[in-house]
Amino acid sequence: MSGSDQEKGADVLDAQDRARFEQLVLPHLDAAFNLARWLLRSRADSEDVAQEAMLRAYRFFRGFHGGDARAWLLQIVRNTCYTWLEKNRPVELMTEFDEELHPQPSTSPEALAIAGDNRERLTRALETLPPRFREVLVLRELEGCSYKEIAAITAIPIGTVMSALARARQRLQRALTHASPQEASREL
Amino acid sequence: MSCELTRTVLHGYLDGELDATGAAEFERHLESCRECATALGAEESLRSLLQRSGLYENAPVALRKKIRADLDAATASSAARGIPAWRWLAAAAALLIVATVSWFAWPRVQNSAASAPFTAAEIIDAHVRSLQPGHLTDVASTDQHTVKPWFDGKLAFAPPVKDYADEGFPLVGGRLDVLAGQNVAALVYSRRKHLINVFVLPTKEADTPIHPPGARQGYQWVHWRHQGMEYCAISDVSASDLHELAQLIYQ
Numbered sequence: 001m002s003g004s005d006q007e008k009g010a011d012v013l014d015a016q017d018r019a020r021f022e023q024l025v026l027p028h029l030d031a032a033f034n035l036a037r038w039l040l041r042s043r044a045d046s047e048d049v050a051q052e053a054m055l056r057a058y059r060f061f062r063g064f065h066g067g068d069a070r071a072w073l074l075q076i077v078r079n080t081c082y083t084w085l086e087k088n089r090p091v092e093l094m095t096e097f098d099e100e101l102h103p104q105p106s107t108s109p110e111a112l113a114i115a116g117d118n119r120e121r122l123t124r125a126l127e128t129l130p131p132r133f134r135e136v137l138v139l140r141e142l143e144g145c146s147y148k149e150i151a152a153i154t155a156i157p158i159g160t161v162m163s164a165l166a167r168a169r170q171r172l173q174r175a176l177t178h179a180s181p182q183e184a185s186r187e188l
Numbered sequence: 189m190s191c192e193l194t195r196t197v198l199h200g201y202l203d204g205e206l207d208a209t210g211a212a213e214f215e216r217h218l219e220s221c222r223e224c225a226t227a228l229g230a231e232e233s234l235r236s237l238l239q240r241s242g243l244y245e246n247a248p249v250a251l252r253k254k255i256r257a258d259l260d261a262a263t264a265s266s267a268a269r270g271i272p273a274w275r276w277l278a279a280a281a282a283l284l285i286v287a288t289v290s291w292f293a294w295p296r297v298q299n300s301a302a303s304a305p306f307t308a309a310e311i312i313d314a315h316v317r318s319l320q321p322g323h324l325t326d327v328a329s330t331d332q333h334t335v336k337p338w339f340d341g342k343l344a345f346a347p348p349v350k351d352y353a354d355e356g357f358p359l360v361g362g363r364l365d366v367l368a369g370q371n372v373a374a375l376v377y378s379r380r381k382h383l384i385n386v387f388v389l390p391t392k393e394a395d396t397p398i399h400p401p402g403a404r405q406g407y408q409w410v411h412w413r414h415q416g417m418e419y420c421a422i423s424d425v426s427a428s429d430l431h432e433l434a435q436l437i438y439q
């Protein structure tokens with residue numbers, strides 16, 4: 001289903017649709033914005049993309065036949081974000097997702113706690129990850145999505161959500177602990 | 189050297205996505221695998237960092253407003269926003285015509301603003317249905333002292349039942365019916381060879397006089413409210429006969 005095909009099938013919505021949309025979908029606007037913000041790494045762009053995604057969701061609301069409204073909306077938000085990235089930052093999407101997961105000695109919980117005990121540093125570390133790693137972490141840790149929901153939103157087969165999360169977490173740990181020495185010294 | 193599970197099952201365990209058996213197995217494994225125990229500690233630490241660092245960003249208020257405006261614009265009924273006042277008047281006039289036409293095409297049972305809780309079509313349907321073989325009465329009796337007690341316990345109200353044989357409207361019987369989703373009592377009277385249904389249901393509305401009769405498809409009906417009861421009498425008898433029965437019941 002391409003975006004233009006979808007546009008053609010858009011419905012004319014009435015006050016009843018509007019009320020139902022307000023009740024089921026609009027409450028997930030924060031989730032929509034948060035996902036866009038972490039995928040695009042910019043609040044201003046996220047506002048535009050979240051607005052566009054919400055309107056698109058509304059236009060195709062009659063295609064929503066109940067179930068998980070948040071996952072349904074986030075799927076649309078994610079697609080809108082990727083379309084935006086393809087157009088504006090194509091390089092960012094070229095990172096391989098299926099890179100080999102190299103065994104590496106685990107960081108100790110204490111070292112990690114110190115390295116990440118700073119919102120700015122944590123934000124930067126998360127933002128250095130490729131979008132496909134970032135999104136599973138945001139969906140799991142910030143949005144609290146189940147594997148099933150993550151699979152529905154990201155179109156990753158459910159059987160590989162676990163390993164995608166494993167890789168994303170390893171990348172984040174590495175980003176935190178590798179960045180921290182210089183960061184720490186600069187802050188001192 | 190390195191345990192395979194740190195990169196697989198450990199995450200399912202951390203996320204609460206293993207089934208009971210899988211989780212118990214991994215817990216047994218944790219007791220003997222230092223690497224997994226350390227890795228789990230690190231992952232829990234990472235999770236708590238992510239969750240308590242205030243990384244979640246809520247939608248700005250301005251965005252919420254913009255989206256509501258978008259939704260208004262994309263909703264059919266509000267497509268008329270921003271249209272000059274004379275257009276509104278024209279739209280209102282058109283609406284009035286439609287409403288008036290519908291009013292005559294599909295009348296409520298009475299012609300007043302405080303209309304009955306059912307339409308003429310529903311009343312006619314109920315009347316025609318009662319004329320089908322075996323549908324007219326649940327209790328067939330000309331004796332009001334048989335018909336009235338029959339309703340006891342079947343309805344949440346006690347409809348007044350009286351025989352008007354002396355006035356030319358003998359009681360035929362009674363039955364339970366449903367009108368517009370409400371349980372009602374139906375009293376059946378006859379007038380010469382014609383049958384009259386009188387539907388009775390409780391109401392909280394004020395009393396009304398007997399309204400002028402309505403007519404459709406060869407049937408006449410009259411409607412009124414009296415002492416907490418809503419009445420509608422319908423039949424193919426003449427409007428004056430119907431009015432006569434209504435007056436008898438009203439007294």
